[in-house]
Amino acid sequence: MDFEDAASRIESRATLLRNGVTRRDISTGGVHRIARGGFVPHEVWAEAWPNERHLLQVAAFEERRRGGPVVYSHLTAAILHGLPLWGAAPARVHLSGSHHNGAVTRGAPLVSRHRCAIPDADVAAVGRLTATSLARTLADVLRTAPVATAIVMADAAMRRVAGDDSRRAYDSDAADALRGAVARRLRPGARGVCQAREVLDLADGRSESPGESVSRWRLHEIAFAPPRLQVRIPGPGPGAYFVDFGLDDADVWGEYDGEVKYRVEEMRRGAALDELISAEKAREDWIRGVTGRRLVRWSTADIRTTAALRTKLAHFRVFPTPSRGPSHR
Structure with missing residues (x-):
């Protein structure tokens, strides 16, 4: 509208x-x-x-x-x-x-x-x-x-x-x-x-959604180093995958999953939900396998507050480099 x-x-x-x-x-x-x-x-x-x-x-x-x-x-x-x-x-x-x-x-x-x-x-x-x-x-x-x-x-x-x-x-x-x-x-x-x-x-226009923007601010407040954004990972074929966040100081990949988890556009083109889930699993397995890094995900509920995201990441044993203050570029 x-x-x-x-x-x-x-x-x-x-x-x-x-x-x-x-x-x-x-x-x-x-x-x-x-x-x-x-x-x-x-x-x-x-x-x-x-x-x-x-x-x-x-x-x-x-x-x-x-x-x-x-x-x-x-x-x-x-x-x-x-x-x-x-x-x-x-x-x-x-x-x-x-x-x-x-x-x-x-x-x-x-x-x-x-x-x-x-x-x-x-x-x-x-x-x-x-x-x-x-x-x-x-x-x-x-x-x-x-x-x-x-x-x-x-x-x-x-x-x-x-x-x-x-x-x-x-x-x-x-x-x-x-x-x-x-x-x-x-x-x-x-x-x-x-x-x-x-x-x-x-501020960085490489964030592709409001949830990614808020996630980056929460990571900043938790005192992670500035993450790399939309990191390109060569795929199994001629294409590539892109990961929301490269949290290099924690040696993990991070991704924000919005309220609508699977892309509406693909579902409108006729892709079944189970096909999308299978494709996403294959993508995640590939990224983990070729980079040797874990990939952690969080949702909108996890970024409502900085404390909520800190708690979620702590459960996955993902922490910033010790003794960092909030990053200021």
Whole structure:
């Protein structure tokens, strides 16, 4: 669901009544109320991912908004830019502008208004909306969002500007250019700037999923050396396998398994589940056999907290090099 799709789902009270929804249905929750005067069918809200729910909130705000143009910012801008969200949807739609004069106010239950100057260079068109640029958005998110959300969005932005999935290539110069643009927008002494700099330093677009990004942050906090990412292992034929993490200081391979363990695309192409499981087992056996290294796996539940991943790895007797602090590249 993109913004235009979200906007098409929003219905006003008057529209609902014209379409046969009763006042009782509206007042008793027969439809989901996003904001005053903005509703969606319950099934739309129930089936929406957190980022999609926020797009519905933005669409509901746009439906009722009056006055001049606004600049969407922070997590709202990040979601409009298509960056992935880790965790719950933001509770409020974020706006920024110099006419607010300095802090955050809440003029409406759905909105947080950030009073700050937005130079023209930091403003970008996103479809028919206006938002902070990608670099400015990252600078704001890295300072103010939970750290897991921050690293997920930073990695995704780096991947967007530097990754080439078709060739499995990564342009480090392009990634560093974005890193520098974000760093220049981090004002010394601003709230959250220390977190922002640490996350920015660690950001790497070679992480292929939000779960891999959060995993890497947890490994950093546990004090593993920076892992190699998407390590190529020559396969039995002309192709190759790629492993999420090379934990060289622990002499193991690491892989994150998401909630959807086996690739939906392959299942859609007709591969049976038992075939996928068999292929994955053969892959893992090959990697262990040719490298002489164990391969350990963890799930989303294992990266909810740093302690959870530390405990999981400890059960497998996987530990970082003794006496390391958190790595700072």
